[in-house]
Amino acid sequence: MRRVVHIMPDMVFIAVAVITIGAAILALESRELVYGAVALAVSFLGVAGIFILLDAVFLAMMQVLVYVGSIAVLIIFVVMLVRREKWVSIPAGKERIMGVIASVSLLAFVGFVVLGSGLTETFTSTATPPSFFEIGRQLVTEYGLTLQILGLVLALAVIGALTMAKVEGIRSK
Amino acid sequence: METFEDFLKRIIVVVFWLLLLLPFIIFPFIFIVVPALGIPLPTANQVLTALLDPLKALPLVNDLGLGPSSLFFKIAAFPGFTFAALVATGIILYERKLMAKVQVRVGPLYAGRFEGILQPIADLVKLLFKELLVPAKADKTFFFIAPSLSLALATALLAVIPLAPDIFIARSEVSLLIPFAIIGLTPLVILIAAWASSNKFAFIGGLRALHQLIAYEIPMMLSLVGVVILSGSLDLFGIVEAQRGLWFILPQLLGASIFYVTMLSELERIPFDLPEADTELVAGWLTEYSGMHFGLLQLATYVKFYALAVLFTLIFLGGWIGPAFLPPFAWLLIKLFFVITFMLLPRAFMPRVRMDQLIRLGWVWLIMLAFVNLFIALVQASIGVIL
Numbered sequence: 001m002r003r004v005v006h007i008m009p010d011m012v013f014i015a016v017a018v019i020t021i022g023a024a025i026l027a028l029e030s031r032e033l034v035y036g037a038v039a040l041a042v043s044f045l046g047v048a049g050i051f052i053l054l055d056a057v058f059l060a061m062m063q064v065l066v067y068v069g070s071i072a073v074l075i076i077f078v079v080m081l082v083r084r085e086k087w088v089s090i091p092a093g094k095e096r097i098m099g100v101i102a103s104v105s106l107l108a109f110v111g112f113v114v115l116g117s118g119l120t121e122t123f124t125s126t127a128t129p130p131s132f133f134e135i136g137r138q139l140v141t142e143y144g145l146t147l148q149i150l151g152l153v154l155a156l157a158v159i160g161a162l163t164m165a166k167v168e169g170i171r172s173k
Numbered sequence: 174m175e176t177f178e179d180f181l182k183r184i185i186v187v188v189f190w191l192l193l194l195l196p197f198i199i200f201p202f203i204f205i206v207v208p209a210l211g212i213p214l215p216t217a218n219q220v221l222t223a224l225l226d227p228l229k230a231l232p233l234v235n236d237l238g239l240g241p242s243s244l245f246f247k248i249a250a251f252p253g254f255t256f257a258a259l260v261a262t263g264i265i266l267y268e269r270k271l272m273a274k275v276q277v278r279v280g281p282l283y284a285g286r287f288e289g290i291l292q293p294i295a296d297l298v299k300l301l302f303k304e305l306l307v308p309a310k311a312d313k314t315f316f317f318i319a320p321s322l323s324l325a326l327a328t329a330l331l332a333v334i335p336l337a338p339d340i341f342i343a344r345s346e347v348s349l350l351i352p353f354a355i356i357g358l359t360p361l362v363i364l365i366a367a368w369a370s371s372n373k374f375a376f377i378g379g380l381r382a383l384h385q386l387i388a389y390e391i392p393m394m395l396s397l398v399g400v401v402i403l404s405g406s407l408d409l410f411g412i413v414e415a416q417r418g419l420w421f422i423l424p425q426l427l428g429a430s431i432f433y434v435t436m437l438s439e440l441e442r443i444p445f446d447l448p449e450a451d452t453e454l455v456a457g458w459l460t461e462y463s464g465m466h467f468g469l470l471q472l473a474t475y476v477k478f479y480a481l482a483v484l485f486t487l488i489f490l491g492g493w494i495g496p497a498f499l500p501p502f503a504w505l506l507i508k509l510f511f512v513i514t515f516m517l518l519p520r521a522f523m524p525r526v527r528m529d530q531l532i533r534l535g536w537v538w539l540i541m542l543a544f545v546n547l548f549i550a551l552v553q554a555s556i557g558v559i560l
Contacts, residue, residue, distance in 0.1 A: 034312075034315075034368065038315075038361075038365065041361060057345055057346065057347050057351075058346070058347050058350070061347055061350040061351055061354040064354040064355075064357065064358070065350075065353070065354045065357050068357070068358060068361070069354065069357025069358060069360075069361075069390070070357070070387075072361065073360045073361050073364065073383070073387070076361065076364055076365075077364065077380075077383060080364065080368050080376075131346060132346065132347060132407070
């Protein structure tokens, strides 16, 4: 029983990583757009799982709320609404092969750098993970101005989007 | 056309192959996989005695790591799935009887001799024996995934909801956020189910559900920010313990009302049942689901109902807090009963709202009131209403 418990975190990490990357590949390669959109949502969920494994539950919940709960749902909604033909053919041209070669070589390069940098040893820490209390306190004290500017930018974006939608509506009339 | 003899033959062939193949699966499992994992197996004698005497079965189950204090038992049985499903079936029967009494009808009467008390079981048996119909043009994968996914999401809600100081599955620093993050996934499942049915009614129902759920998710979360400010905690335990002096429903009456309305909308219950409006859309996004698929979706709805009712009790009614002559869990159940009754009642006498009314209520009124409530909570926190 002990042995099972001991290998558990690694197993969970591998499973989450496989789900995340597999779903991401499926999201790009799926010939059915709706499947791709749902795979994207699953991939976001996998990222949330990795956050949970890193003890950042608050961040994971925000990831689920924002990315899966809103963005992925909107993408799926649009895909379902505008869908014309069932299967979208993806051209298997020269660009595709070039893309695969480029990404694999980039991955190999990054892996080589990481392996050569001495980060291969497992790093264990007994320090408690930073709580979201501390994050919140820092946000409203030290980074208060940044937070307000971020809020202003978001508000501007919303107002801009609304205005553009209104203008489009008036023009089409 | 298949005769009854063909049917019998088919079943006998299946049983024959199962009997032939099972040893090849069971024996390797018992003799190779189980010793490799290091799980102690009871002898045949112990198993037979345990069957006769449940008290002797307890240590055996504990050895297997499935006892009442194990995580598996918590997830599968007591605060987790089985308990929630039982409460959910209870809610279904209670709803039918309550609605009947309010509307001066009789309701379920015959099953079980006393007031139709066995009606849920009869319904379950009926659903189990019905044929699973799949539309010819349906997307089979999504069509089959959606019901189980829906139930899985509803059950995942239970993970961090405590029922008493010592009855819970998991604790988390942010256990107030987790159920709402999971609720945020519901539109995804509904869209999948609606799209996979390839039915106009189902798709319209799915789109309505999407609009409704997205519009009501924001006031739902905003209405709880007041409670978070007053209790200074995102942990459900902390929120309940902060209500020792005063239940949050009194200072946060506005927040509680907003949460109540959004809860009804989230569950697609009658003033807000546009996604499955049966006079307009057959059954909305549930149209093509039959048999046990429908059963699973229905069970998921009522498990969610139970989870949200418990959340309301914990957040606004002080959870398990009460005088000491009853155990905390009993107090929670009593409060839960009243909350469930209060959530069931609108269905008995309310008409359905229109789509534009629904959207206006969500995006304009509820969000505005939620901000007003936030302001009230800030004033209360600065005065120091709750300490």
